[in-house]
Amino acid sequence: MSTPTAGARPDEVRRHNRTALLRRLHVDGPSTRASLAAELGLNRSTIKALVDGLAESGVVAERVPAQRSGAGRPSLLVLPQPHAAVVMAIDVRVEQVAMAMVGLGGDILGRDSWNLHHRSRDPGEVITHIADSAKLLADELDVQAVGVGVSVPGVVRRADGLVHEAPNLHWTDVALGERLSAVLKVPVQVGNDAELGALAEHARGAARASSDVVYISADVGIGGGVISSGRPLRGTGGYVGELGHMVVRPGGRRCYCGCQGCWETEVGEAALCRALSLPEDAPRGTVVAELRSLAGSPDSVAHRLGEFTEWLAMGLITVVNMLGPELVVLGDLFTALPESLVEQLRRTVQQRSLVSRAVGGTRIVSSPLGRDAKLVGAAELAFEPVLGDI
Numbered sequence: 001m002s003t004p005t006a007g008a009r010p011d012e013v014r015r016h017n018r019t020a021l022l023r024r025l026h027v028d029g030p031s032t033r034a035s036l037a038a039e040l041g042l043n044r045s046t047i048k049a050l051v052d053g054l055a056e057s058g059v060v061a062e063r064v065p066a067q068r069s070g071a072g073r074p075s076l077l078v079l080p081q082p083h084a085a086v087v088m089a090i091d092v093r094v095e096q097v098a099m100a101m102v103g104l105g106g107d108i109l110g111r112d113s114w115n116l117h118h119r120s121r122d123p124g125e126v127i128t129h130i131a132d133s134a135k136l137l138a139d140e141l142d143v144q145a146v147g148v149g150v151s152v153p154g155v156v157r158r159a160d161g162l163v164h165e166a167p168n169l170h171w172t173d174v175a176l177g178e179r180l181s182a183v184l185k186v187p188v189q190v191g192n193d194a195e196l197g198a199l200a201e202h203a204r205g206a207a208r209a210s211s212d213v214v215y216i217s218a219d220v221g222i223g224g225g226v227i228s229s230g231r232p233l234r235g236t237g238g239y240v241g242e243l244g245h246m247v248v249r250p251g252g253r254r255c256y257c258g259c260q261g262c263w264e265t266e267v268g269e270a271a272l273c274r275a276l277s278l279p280e281d282a283p284r285g286t287v288v289a290e291l292r293s294l295a296g297s298p299d300s301v302a303h304r305l306g307e308f309t310e311w312l313a314m315g316l317i318t319v320v321n322m323l324g325p326e327l328v329v330l331g332d333l334f335t336a337l338p339e340s341l342v343e344q345l346r347r348t349v350q351q352r353s354l355v356s357r358a359v360g361g362t363r364i365v366s367s368p369l370g371r372d373a374k375l376v377g378a379a380e381l382a383f384e385p386v387l388g389d390i
Helices: 010-028 033-040 046-056 121-142 178-183 193-204 263-267 269-275 285-291 296-322 339-352 353-356 370-386
Strands: 060-063 077-080 086-092 097-105 108-115 148-152 155-157 161-168 173-175 189-191 213-216 222-228 329-332 361-364
Touching: 010 046, 010 077, 046 060, 046 148, 086 121, 086 370, 097 121, 097 285, 097 370, 108 222, 148 178, 148 193, 148 222, 148 370, 155 189, 161 178, 173 178, 178 189, 178 222, 178 296, 189 193, 193 213, 193 222, 193 269, 193 370, 213 296, 222 296, 263 285, 263 296, 263 329, 269 285, 269 339, 296 329, 296 353, 329 370, 339 353, 339 361, 339 370
Parallel strands: 086 148, 148 189, 213 329, 329 361
Antiparallel strands: 060 077, 086 097, 097 108, 155 161, 161 173, 213 222
């Protein structure tokens, strides 16, 4: 936890402590006052003042725990109140847009989604549909969002939400953050989808206890989000994580980025369809069903996905050698990969990655958040500035 700088004014210290307390409750859930004091390094009188103030404003409540242990009066749990602050999370994908209203504490209060077709991928059409759906969802739930987070499969400038390029959507230099802020009338934060997937896994998924993580997103393309020493790795201008455009097969298939043999041409959705002997434009449900049909037969997995597995492993070995994560989380379409294949990837990376061997074996797991990862990440992105203003 960060601490106030030396010489900070009392009101700045109180604000810092209040934000730290809210972030702890928002991410990790209900806790007793004593536990909060110990975790945040604050004395009990400070915690009392903070909790009392938040309770008076309706941001938290205190309840007797459902399960008690031991004799005597039970310690009350401090619980965040979901409706005290609500944000809107939006996940723009190549084929679908998903939206959710998310309350303080991470509760999803309501959802909406719609499919995108070639004509409806126009940025103006997407923005108009988002605005209309946001109003309907807010009215239905009787809530008002105080911030918006948006996940986009492209190169995003975090400072103002400019989508520099989202090739699979055919977007170039779309001022998504500014345009959505203008129609929704609230602050909008925009991030790369894989980066937000990593944020979600670190806050609420498989990477909660890990400080160095790579999240690999597999949809139509391949993206990567990186958590380094507990913080997102964003690079110059916020552009980082285009792991799908590592060249792994020189002279291979041409990629839309202008190169040949990029990782995503070998392990993206189209490549997986080819490996399964399906049309490259097969419906996602068909691809997932085919993968699940292989789950009980490791021999079938090896036979049908052998080359695909080799290219996936090659990319993972490079990622682990470059970034040295303790954990790699496979997201989106990769969550449907049979566990026998994931186990094979673990062994291969351990055997062929110098860094993995040095750290005792990089863990590789499937995301427990599934298709919700980027929606959860978009909500956390929106909450970042909100928690300091509640």
